[in-house]
Amino acid sequence: MKAxxxxxxxxxxxxxxxxxxxxxxxGTAAGDSIDISDVLMIGEGADARFGNxxxxxxxxxxxxxxxxxDKKIVVFKKKRRQGYKKRRGHRQHxxxxxxESIQG
Numbered sequence: 560m561k562a563x564x565x566x567x568x569x570x571x572x573x574x575x576x577x578x579x580x581x582x583x584x585x586g587t588a589a590g591d592s593i594d595i596s597d598v599l600m601i602g603e604g605a606d607a608r609f610g611n612x613x614x615x616x617x618x619x620x621x622x623x624x625x626x627x628x629d630k631k632i633v634v635f636k637k638k639r640r641q642g643y644k645k646r647r648g649h650r651q652h653x654x655x656x657x658x659e660s661i662q663g
Contacts (some may be wrong), residue, residue, distance in 0.1 A: 620661050
Protein backbone atom coordinates (compact mmCIF):
# COMPACT_ATOMS: atom_id res chain seq x y z
CA MET A 560 0.00 0.00 0.00
CA LYS A 561 1.24 3.48 -0.85
CA ALA A 562 0.57 6.75 0.92
CA UNK A 563 1.48 10.36 0.23
CA UNK A 564 2.32 12.17 3.45
CA UNK A 565 3.17 15.74 4.35
CA UNK A 566 5.78 16.30 7.05
CA UNK A 567 8.26 19.06 7.85
CA UNK A 568 6.93 21.15 4.95
CA UNK A 569 7.61 18.50 2.30
CA UNK A 570 5.58 15.74 0.65
CA UNK A 571 6.70 12.12 0.25
CA UNK A 572 5.12 9.07 -1.37
CA UNK A 573 5.98 6.11 0.84
CA UNK A 574 5.38 2.38 1.24
CA UNK A 575 6.00 0.17 4.26
CA UNK A 576 9.71 -0.38 4.89
CA UNK A 577 10.89 2.82 3.16
CA UNK A 578 13.76 4.77 4.73
CA UNK A 579 13.64 8.58 4.40
CA UNK A 580 15.94 11.48 5.28
CA UNK A 581 13.79 14.38 6.42
CA UNK A 582 14.27 17.57 8.42
CA UNK A 583 14.82 16.86 12.09
CA UNK A 584 11.92 16.29 14.49
CA UNK A 585 12.67 18.46 17.53
CA GLY A 586 12.84 16.72 20.89
CA THR A 587 13.17 13.17 19.55
CA ALA A 588 15.90 10.56 19.85
CA ALA A 589 16.87 7.43 17.97
CA GLY A 590 14.38 4.63 18.55
CA ASP A 591 11.40 6.93 19.15
CA SER A 592 8.15 6.19 17.35
CA ILE A 593 6.27 8.97 15.56
CA ASP A 594 2.78 9.13 14.11
CA ILE A 595 2.22 11.19 10.95
CA SER A 596 -1.45 12.08 10.52
CA ASP A 597 -1.10 14.43 7.53
CA VAL A 598 -1.96 11.85 4.83
CA LEU A 599 -2.91 13.34 1.46
CA MET A 600 -3.50 10.11 -0.49
CA ILE A 601 -3.67 6.43 0.44
CA GLY A 602 -3.87 3.27 -1.67
CA GLU A 603 -2.92 2.69 -5.29
CA GLY A 604 -4.66 2.14 -8.59
CA ALA A 605 -8.45 2.07 -8.52
CA ASP A 606 -8.44 1.75 -4.71
CA ALA A 607 -6.74 5.12 -4.15
CA ARG A 608 -8.45 7.57 -1.82
CA PHE A 609 -7.66 11.27 -2.00
CA GLY A 610 -8.19 13.73 0.83
CA ASN A 611 -9.60 17.21 0.70
CA UNK A 612 -6.92 18.13 1.81
CA UNK A 613 -6.34 15.19 4.24
CA UNK A 614 -7.69 11.63 4.30
CA UNK A 615 -9.88 11.18 7.40
CA UNK A 616 -8.68 8.52 9.86
CA UNK A 617 -5.47 7.68 7.96
CA UNK A 618 -2.06 7.71 9.61
CA UNK A 619 1.48 6.52 9.05
CA UNK A 620 3.66 5.15 11.84
CA UNK A 621 7.43 5.57 11.60
CA UNK A 622 10.50 4.92 13.76
CA UNK A 623 13.47 7.26 14.00
CA UNK A 624 16.64 5.36 13.15
CA UNK A 625 19.06 8.22 13.82
CA UNK A 626 19.42 11.99 14.08
CA UNK A 627 22.40 13.40 12.23
CA UNK A 628 23.72 16.32 10.21
CA ASP A 629 23.72 16.45 6.41
CA LYS A 630 26.72 17.25 4.23
CA LYS A 631 28.05 20.80 4.49
CA ILE A 632 26.73 23.30 1.96
CA VAL A 633 29.22 26.08 1.18
CA VAL A 634 27.85 29.54 0.40
CA PHE A 635 30.47 31.69 -1.31
CA LYS A 636 29.87 35.34 -2.24
CA LYS A 637 32.26 37.44 -4.26
CA LYS A 638 32.25 40.79 -6.00
CA ARG A 639 34.94 40.96 -8.61
CA ARG A 640 37.59 43.67 -8.48
CA GLN A 641 36.30 44.91 -5.11
CA GLY A 642 38.35 42.74 -2.76
CA TYR A 643 35.13 41.32 -1.30
CA LYS A 644 34.61 37.65 -0.68
CA LYS A 645 32.71 35.82 2.02
CA ARG A 646 32.59 32.09 2.74
CA ARG A 647 29.91 30.57 4.96
CA GLY A 648 28.79 26.99 5.56
CA HIS A 649 25.65 25.27 6.78
CA ARG A 650 24.80 21.72 7.88
CA GLN A 651 21.12 20.80 8.04
CA HIS A 652 19.89 18.63 10.94
CA UNK A 653 18.24 15.45 9.61
CA UNK A 654 16.22 12.55 10.97
CA UNK A 655 16.47 9.20 9.24
CA UNK A 656 13.11 7.44 9.61
CA UNK A 657 11.74 4.03 8.62
CA UNK A 658 8.06 3.65 7.70
CA GLU A 659 6.62 0.86 9.85
CA SER A 660 2.93 0.78 8.95
CA ILE A 661 0.22 2.59 7.01
CA GLN A 662 -3.31 2.62 8.41
CA GLY A 663 -6.29 3.98 6.65
